[in-house]
Amino acid sequence: MGMKQAIKNLDAFPRAEEHLLRKTQSGALVSVVGLVIMAALFLHELKYYLTTFTVHQMSVDLKRGETLPIHINMTFPSLPCDVLSVDAIDMSGKHEVDLDTNIWKLRLNSHGHIIGTEYLSDLVEKEHSAHNHGKE
Known part of the structure; x- marks a missing residue:
């Protein structure tokens, strides 16, 4: 019994012979x-x-001063970490530029494996100290 015949035997709806069909x-x-x-x-x-x-709903925002936790995991394998930044606009239109709270930037090699990890707050502190040392 060949492979073709074995596959035909698995057919759940075999075609009936013409003499058995009646319309x-x-x-x-x-x-x-x-x-x-x-x-x-x-x-x-x-x-x-x-x-x-369209749903029209109006309510008072009682949590205006609170922060909204946002978790994003994005990979840019061919983009340097220095080029990346995060900006946000809240509901009132307030524009937050270059957010740096709780952001991790992970360096990747050409195969996508992590080769370096720095917490962004550490990077910001290093940049500020580098700028301050340059002024002294």
Whole structure:
């Protein structure tokens, strides 16, 4: 028994021989009703997908002064750490530039393995001390 025959034996819906097939009106009716139901469900789901719902809600922001924890894990294998920064805009439009709280920058080698780890706050302190030493 060859590989082709073994695969054919796994067929859950084998084709019946032509002399065993008989087309009836009830079979045609079931087919037409099934197609109509499928078309109706498809059109309903398509309409639901394309319809937008606008929800208007207004409330007082009681947590305005609190910080929002954001966890992001992004890999830029060919970009130096010095080029990367994080900026944010809050709901009131206040623009936070070059955020440096709790950010880790990990140096990667060409294979994507970590070769160096520095906490960004440490980097900022080193930059400030380097600028201060240059002024002395």
